[in-house]
Amino acid sequence: MSVARFGGVAQFPGPARFVDGWMGRGFNFPYSTIDQLPSFQALDVLGRGVVQSGRLVLSSPILLEARLGVIRGLAESLTTAELESGDGRSWDGITMLRLRLEPPVDLGRVCSVAYTIDYAYLT
Amino acid sequence: MVVLDPQQVELSGAALSGVRSITIGRTPERLLEEWQDGGPFCIFADVARLRVTVKVVRWVGASELGAAVEPGEVSTLRFSVTGDGTASQRVQVQCVCSSVTHEAGIAESSGRMPSGVVQKIELRGVSFQPDDDPVVFSNTTGV
Numbered sequence: 001m002s003v004a005r006f007g008g009v010a011q012f013p014g015p016a017r018f019v020d021g022w023m024g025r026g027f028n029f030p031y032s033t034i035d036q037l038p039s040f041q042a043l044d045v046l047g048r049g050v051v052q053s054g055r056l057v058l059s060s061p062i063l064l065e066a067r068l069g070v071i072r073g074l075a076e077s078l079t080t081a082e083l084e085s086g087d088g089r090s091w092d093g094i095t096m097l098r099l100r101l102e103p104p105v106d107l108g109r110v111c112s113v114a115y116t117i118d119y120a121y122l123t
Numbered sequence: 124m125v126v127l128d129p130q131q132v133e134l135s136g137a138a139l140s141g142v143r144s145i146t147i148g149r150t151p152e153r154l155l156e157e158w159q160d161g162g163p164f165c166i167f168a169d170v171a172r173l174r175v176t177v178k179v180v181r182w183v184g185a186s187e188l189g190a191a192v193e194p195g196e197v198s199t200l201r202f203s204v205t206g207d208g209t210a211s212q213r214v215q216v217q218c219v220c221s222s223v224t225h226e227a228g229i230a231e232s233s234g235r236m237p238s239g240v241v242q243k244i245e246l247r248g249v250s251f252q253p254d255d256d257p258v259v260f261s262n263t264t265g266v
Contacts, residue, residue, distance in 0.1 A: 001159065001166050001167070002159065002161070014157070014167065015157040015158065015159045015166050015167050016159065017158070017159060019161050054157065054159075055155070055157050055167065057167065085160065087160055087161045087233060088161075104171075106155055106169065106171035107171060107254075108155065108169040108170045108171040108172075109169050109170070112155065112169065112171075114237060116174065
């Protein structure tokens with residue numbers, strides 16, 4: 001299994017797929033509750049964006065929570081870095097905008113959750 | 124798991140006679156499969172939810188009023204599996220009855236299954252804790 005990297009670090013243990021799409025103008029809502037909404041930021045997004053979808057796979061719920069915390073931090077701080085798909089494709093200078101989880105968190109042989117991450121080139 | 128002619132079968136604390144077979148199946152209720160760019164083959168699979176199905180088949184040779192268990196009823200199934208030596212295993216399954224059906228039996232030429240009624244009891248394994256297997260094995264020193 002090839003491993004995707006962001007900023008040179010394998011941030012996403014588990015399978016991932018990448019769609020190189022186009023975005024118009026995007027908005028970033030870094031807060032999770034409606035009463036924090038006044039502080040949302042509107043971002044200018046030009047050119048193409050990338051959507052990464054996959055499943056984070058860790059050996060325990062604690063490790064999964066920790067990994068989600070790291071990725072959430074990258075998204076909330078609008079981190080810009082090189083994104084590498086692991087199969088030869090890469091997008092340099094792209095910004096991680098948003099992490100979306102698709103519940104439930106599954107606990108079988110391993111602990112995993114499906115996710116989608118939006119990236120874009122910001123002006 | 125297939126057990127033919129299980130011994131000392133109990134359901135809800137009462138002895139269950141004429142049991143010919145007990146099967147325990149495990150099927151995925153939530154099967155996770157993932158693919159990745161670059162090829163057609165699945166690269167990740169896991170089973171996050173399991174369904175444990177127990178089927179008890181018994182021959183009923185005399186009239187019975189009422190069933191040993193009713194659909195929806197919580198019960199414990201216990202039986203012994205005899206090994207090739209003297210040791211045997213006791214199996215206990217915590218379950219909920221999902222169905223009780225009957226079929227007219229046909230006599231076998233061997234006489235092992237004489238004419239009568241075949242009763243099929245289907246049960247679903249349930250756990251008190253989500254990570255506890257409802258099927259528990261314990262070693263015994265004999266049947």
